[in-house]
Amino acid sequence: MHKIRFILEQYMERKVLLVCCAVGLLGLLSAAAGFGAESTRIKRSQVKFVSTSQCEYPDTPAFGLGVTAAVALMLAQIIINVSTGGNCCKRRPQPSNSNSTVARFVFVIAFFLLLAGAALNHRHGVGSMYAGNYDCYVVKPGVFAGGALLSFASAVLGIVYYVNLNSAKNSDMSCGGSMSSPSNLKSQSRCPLQEQFLQRKNSRENLDRFIPNRSAMDFDFANMMLTEGRKGKENPAVSSPSREAYRKQLAEAMNMNRSRILAFKNKPPAPVEMFPREFSSLQQDKPTKPRRHIPQTSEKTLDAPDLVDDYYLNLLDWGSCNVLAIALASTVYLWDASHGSTSELVTFEDGVGSVTSVSWAPDGRHIAIGLDSSEVQLWDSVAKKQLRTLRGCHRSRVGSLAWNNHILTTGGMDGCIVNNDVRIRSHIVETYRGHEQEVCGLKWSASGQQLASGGNDNLLHIWDRSVASSNSPTQWLHRLEDHTAAVKALAWCPFQGNLLASGGGGGDRCIKFWNTHTGACLNSVDTGSQVCALLWNKNERELLSSHGFTQNQLTLWKYPSMAKIAELTGHTSRVLYMAQSPDGCTVASAAGDETLRFWNVFGVPEVAKPAPKANPEPFAHLNRIR
Template sequence: MKIRSVNTPASSNKTQSRSPLQEPFLQRRSSRENLDRFIPNRSAMNFDYARYMLAEARTGKENPATVSSPSREAYRKQLAEALNMNRTRILAFKNKPPTRKETILTDFALATHEAKPSKPRRHIPQTSERTLDAPDIVDDYYLNLLDWGSSNVLSIALGNTVYMWNASNGATSELVTIDEENGPVTSVKWAPDGHHIAVGLNNSEVQIWDSTASRQLRTLRGVHGSRVGALDWNNHILTSGGMDGQIINNDVRVRAHIVETYRGHTQEVCGLKWSASGSQLASGGNDNLLHIWDRSMASSDSPTQWLHRLEEHTAAVKALAWCPFQGNLLASGGGGSDRCIKFWNTHSGVCSNSVDTGSQVCALLWNKNERELLSSHGFIENQLTLWKYPSMVKIAELTGHTSRVLCMVQSPDGCTVASAAGDETLRFWNVFGTPEVAKPAPKTNSEPFAHWNIR
């Protein structure tokens, strides 16, 4: 340790810097002050202790231990035993303090490594990838003039004629042209097998065709009192909805095809959709009503009572879509004075959410690969809107049609959407992207259709 010396003026008495273990320096206060001379008394000195101290100093040890008397040593020993002072350092860790467990970091690293990387944001083209002419399409909100079968063939009704467009090779063919007195065609719907198609007519009849052989198998007559604007299949049951407000289940395997009747609408039925399980049917009408029908409650002797009668829409209900990942979830869309998309729990009949879209809702489609919903609209924008479910945040708006988008269907792989509008165009949109693994088209037994040629 360095000790700083203090310099004083020459006129003053010099002072010596203090060092450890030295007695303090005594200054003479005055030359006239009388002090007794110090005469050491050697008889009082302990020369043995002095020699001991000198010997310890020569060994180079700092702070040598003092020699203690036997009584003091006994006291120290007793005190050490009482306080356990023979142990190692007080308030000190015997071992190294435990380090932070590495398992926390290890688990975090494993979780981070094993977690699936976030998907890159999907690019959604804002324009259609293909546009086809659709002349003479009937600009009628209540009709369903477009469908895409499981064999990747799209059908569209243009006036009195039903055309087929093969999406695999782009080939176009004509299926049937209806006489003027019976037309126009008011609805088309592919059977689950992708080879047979039902065609609803303005004269209340329903024709069933074999698209592969381009041959009519049978005609269902006496089903409705006026045009048939909505069709849907439930295995071998063809369900039809007419302007008369009736819904009929037709078993195409037998001659007496009318097996059940659903009565609940007072105006034209414009929307029909069976759930994926085939246990529930949703129907929408021009009377602003939405009905949920349970197949198990169907009766052939008397009209079937609805399971739920939902009256929240304030305009015609045409757009219907069952959720592919939640069997009891149904989305419905209202017409021009309603403009809302509503979500329903079809077990309880409760509306879980309602979103005002700002324009007429013409059709709804769920994305089979993501939790998204696509809606098509009428005036003013005539757009397709992609929504994130369940937040219902707009992801994209697809424009191009110059008139209301009447119909909208989905390709079998769930990627491409086709829309038909009053501007007489058919547009294809790559809006749902490409799935990681394309699901094969469902296979159905064609045996129930063997007797469709019953007249």
């Protein structure tokens, strides 16, 4: 490691030397050419009047020298910019430096003076009229000289800035810290689903001494113990048995039999039992369930570059095999939660369009991918092989997907909902029509009998397979119009089959609970911000919601009181997508800030207790009794 660092330092020193030499030589060349142009510029005495309005200028090398000086100055500035990662080829943010600003300002003035002087010195033809008389224009003295001086100064300032910047980099490298600062983390090239590491503060920083409260200390007793103990050791002959017995009795009377000189507080007195022990054992308190700790920060954070910030899409899903799928632009990535490994499933060409929805099949191996081109593709995630393409379902993008065993339900921007049987060639088996705008939310109930759909038309439909397949005038079971914004967030209750939670967009901001058998709204809660996603806790009566502006938080609610249990913050943009792990404990959230965060919000599931064995009946092991 030290050898590699030594080689890097040697390389950096050579690079600095070459850059400084090149910029210095170009600066000297620019200055020399500028002074040469100043000495060879056209003087007023060299101009002759051919006629009353015609001037004759002599040929001088000032024009070529001025252009040469400007070009040399430009090359020097380009080298400085490339070496420091400046504005023209910016690769990472640089620390602010006054030398850089002054150098660029001086460069602009010098470059303008040199080019303007060369152009004006090369002007021929009719003179200018001043006060009714024609005058032949010549370049003022000092224009080229000023440009030459400023060009040299610009080169020197550029060298100083580059050397200071390089020394700062070397000092950072010598510190040996492989951990980058947060600002550098943002500027580095980001790989999909790579964990972010934030620099932790030193544990010894911002600490203070603990100064105890001395009101509990008996300084007189402490002084006596220290002095009397020393006297006893110095004069052992003075002590006698009677004196020692008197000292012990006096210590007991004055409460001086304490082992510690310095103490923060005295021990509390022993409690007095009001009732006999045999009676208190009869009244035992009921065992109270320990309160679950909910971490307020995310357990893990992964980068999700190019995540589409679109409220109406569904780009995140967690399969039953503990593999999380996320769509970033035109690519679908798989993150194995068991091992933390990332793999790319597929990248679609520009003709196919971007990914608009992903959904795992119940087996956890096959995944459906909705595309902007109105197609839906089925993939084998283990073999990374495309199985089939479903066409003809929609006329525009497919923004929502939901599985019901072998039935894949798709919702599109055209407002249609299509049930596809993926086992047969003619896959379209049912089409539901009821939405007037894009379908952005689809969820099947646990029984597979009812389907909830939410759309951009502020409508929530409950579809029942028996009603939809009958000859009723309407296909839907219930058409719910209480929301005043788009309905995307949908979640069926795991402990009550006919209970559905729905969340509205920015104009509604409400979470509503529905009895899907009767269509009645059981409760409505104003959350104060856009509701993007909803998830039920599989182990407790709790509901988790993700939100947009202004806090971009995740809120955990207690059902049915809808009291806030916790608010989880960390995202800096609206939390568009949520997915739940197969064990129901961890929640993944993806937001418009292009990060994927994991929250241990639902705790650890309780281990199922084995059923107690029934007491065997007498003679149960005998087949017959004689």
